Amino acid sequence: MPKLEDVAKRAHLSKTTVSRVLNKRGYLSQKTIDKVYQAIEELDYHPNVVARQLYKNKTDLIGILLPTVANPFFGELTAALEDRLYQQGFKVLIGNSMNNPQKEADYLQQLLIKQVDGLIVGAHNQGIQQYRHQGLPVVAIDRVMNQDIPVVASDNYRGGQMATQRLIEHGACKIIHTNGPHDLATPAQRRRQAYEDVMHAHNLQPITYEVDFNVSTQVKDQVFRRIFEEHSNVEAIFASNDTDAVQIMQLASQYGRHVPEDLLVIGYDGTKMVRELVPQLTTVVQPIDKMARTAVEILQKRLHKEPTDKEYLLPVTLWESQTG
C-alpha cells in the first residue's frame, strides 16, 4: 500500500505539498498539482482513512443499534437512516442486538469508544444503563433511555387512539390489545394508555396481553393462543405490530374465526413491505422516513453541540383497509 510519502518521492515533492493537493488547501502551482495527481495515478494511491481519523479525531461513522434488520420496520428504518446519513457524509456501523443484552452491552462498550462519532439506538433490551457515557452524541428511536438522550418516536398515543376508536366504531366491544412488557420504558406504552383511555371513555374494559418483542414466533404463539382460549368472545385485537397482527389472524382461523366478519384486527407500523405483502391489513402507519430524517437531524445538532428538545413526536396515519 503506497502512502503519502511514496507519492511525495515519486513527484519529487514533500508530504506536505501532496497532502495540500489532496485536501485542496493553500496556494499550489498547477504544475505541482499535475505532478501529484500523476504520481497518485501511477502508484494507485489512496489515502489511509484510519490515519486521517486519528488525526481529525473523528470517524464519520455513525452506529445504529437496533434489534434486527430482518424485521421490516427496522429494516426500512435502517435503510432510511443509512440513506440520510450517507447524504450527510457518514457511513453506518450496524449492531443487531435482538435477544442478546450481552451483545447490546458489548456493542455499546465498543462503540462508545471513539469508534463512531454518534449513535442511533432503538434496541429494546432491558437492564442496560450504560448509555450515560458522556461525550458521545446519542439519539434514541422509539425507546426511552435517560434524560439527556433525545427520543424520536411516532405519536404512539394518537396511534393507539385511532386504532381503538376505529375498532369501536366498527362495532367491537370486547377489544384486546397486545403490547410490550409494561416495565419496559418505551413510547409504545402510550399506545396502551391511549387504548385504555378510549376504552374507559366508552365504558369498555381494557385487556392488555404483554408480549416481549425480542421473542421467537413460537413463544408468541403461546401468548396469542391464550387470547383466544381465555377470551373466546373477543371481537377485535389491536396488535403491537404488523407481524404480530398477521400471526394473530392466522391463529384466529385455527380457532374458526374469520377476519373481518368474525374478528377485527389492526396492526402497527405499516411498513411499505407489509402493506405490499398484506394490503388487506388495517394498520397504523409510522412515518419511517420522517423518523429517520428527524433522527439524523437531531444527531447533527448533538454533534454540533446545539441544543435539542427531549422528544420529537411524528404524526401517524391510518392505513384503512379490510381487517379492522
Next chain:
Amino acid sequence: MPKLEDVAKRAHLSKTTVSRVLNKRGYLSQKTIDKVYQAIEELDYHPNVVARQLYKNKTDLIGILLPTVANPFFGELTAALEDRLYQQGFKVLIGNSMNNPQKEADYLQQLLIKQVDGLIVGAHNQGIQQYRHQGLPVVAIDRVMNQDIPVVASDNYRGGQMATQRLIEHGACKIIHTNGPHDLATPAQRRRQAYEDVMHAHNLQPITYEVDFNVSTQVKDQVFRRIFEEHSNVEAIFASNDTDAVQIMQLASQYGRHVPEDLLVIGYDGTKMVRELVPQLTTVVQPIDKMARTAVEILQKRLHKEPTDKEYLLPVTLWESQTG
C-alpha cells in the same frame, strides 16, 4: 477523553506498562496491574480504537454492500451476516446502493481504502468494474464479479428446475418467467436457463420477461401488466422473487384471475418474513443462514490468504404451498 498517558501518570507508571496491562503482555507485578486498573477505573479510560487500528493496520470491520436492507431477503441476509461476523470479532459497515450506481462506486472507493478489512458484496448495479482492486478480500453473494472473487449463491439452476417442474406437474403449459436483465451477469440467470431447459424438455415455449431488480414497484407494475395483456392465456408465472410474486398475484385479481384456480404463481427467496406474512405462497427457499455462514467462512479464508473455490452453490428447498 483520557488517554494512555493520563492513566500512566495517575498510576505513576509509563505508557508502556499500562499498555502491557491492557494487552496482558509480558511480566507484570500484581501490584502494578492493580494500580493500572484502578487508574483506568478512576479516569473512566477507554482505549482509542482508531489509534489501535492505525498501528495494527486492520480495523476488524467488514463492509456489506447490498441493494437495500429494506428488502426482506437482504434484510435477513444482513442480519445473518452480522451475526456471524460479530461472533468472529468483526463489526459491520453497511452500504445500500439500490438504484444508485454512483453510490455503489463511492462506497467501493471509500471502503477499499483500508477502512474495512474485507467486503461482502451483493449489490446489483451494472457497469462497476472497480472490484479489481487488489489487496482487499472480497466475497460476492449471488453476483458474479470478476474471476478472482469467490461467489456464494443458492443453487439457482436447481431452484429454476424445481419451480418449473412443479408448475408443469400441476398442469400448466403456458408458463411465464420473470428475471433480471439478461445482460446482468448474475447466478440468477441460471434459473432462466433451468426454466428454459425444462420447458423445452416438455415441448413448451419459454417466455421470459425482464425486470430490473433495482426499480420501483410502479415501474414493475407496467411490466407485469404487459404479461397479462400480451398473454391473456397465461396459466402460471415463475417470478424472480417473492415480492414480485405477490405483486403479480395482486395484479392478477385485477385481471379477473384467481390464484391458484385460474393462475399458478411460484416465487423465489422464501424468507422467513414472507413465509410468515404470505404462507400460502409457493416459493423456492434460499438457505440464507447457510449462505451467510459460507460467505463469512470464505471471507476468513481470504483474510488468511488461504485458497478458496470460485463458487459455492448451496441447496434450495421448495416451500410447497397453495399458489403454485
Next chain:
DNA sequence: TTGTATGCGTTATCAA
C-alpha cells in the same frame, strides 16, 4: 509556493 517538524493514541522493540 513549498518544506520541516510535530502530534493524533496506540503498540512494540530494545535497553535498563
Next chain:
DNA sequence: TTGATAACGCATACAA
C-alpha cells in the same frame, strides 16, 4: 519487571 523511543499514515503550524 519496567521505561524511553520509534513507528503506524496523515494533516497542520510554522518556517523558508
